Amino acid sequence: MKIEFRENGPISLETGGRYLLRRDGQEEVIEKPRVSLCRCGGSAKKPFCDGTHKINGFVAPAAVLEIDENPLTVGQ
Numbered sequence: 001m002k003i004e005f006r007e008n009g010p011i012s013l014e015t016g017g018r019y020l021l022r023r024d025g026q027e028e029v030i031e032k033p034r035v036s037l038c039r040c041g042g043s044a045k046k047p048f049c050d051g052t053h054k055i056n057g058f059v060a061p062a063a064v065l066e067i068d069e070n071p072l073t074v075g076q
């Protein structure tokens with residue numbers, strides 16, 4: 001799994017084509033290859049980014065995490 005922290009912006013995830021959203025006791029399957037999650041705290045559509053980071057002065061560095069689907073083993 002690849003997780004991108006956009007410079008001054010959201011957390012972007014590759015979904016593999018779709019994802020399950022659980023919220024307020026409801027489940028919804030959303031078909032999108034990518035999802036952007038708010039990390040500035042300003043979105044009116046949390047957990048999703050709505051672009052508010054562009055006007056609220058949010059500043060944060062870019063970074064990328066790549067997580068191996070296979071768990072790491074210690075001592076090999």
Ligand code: FES
Nearest residue numbers: 038039040049052
């Ligand atoms: S990161 Fe985009 S609205 Fe918060």
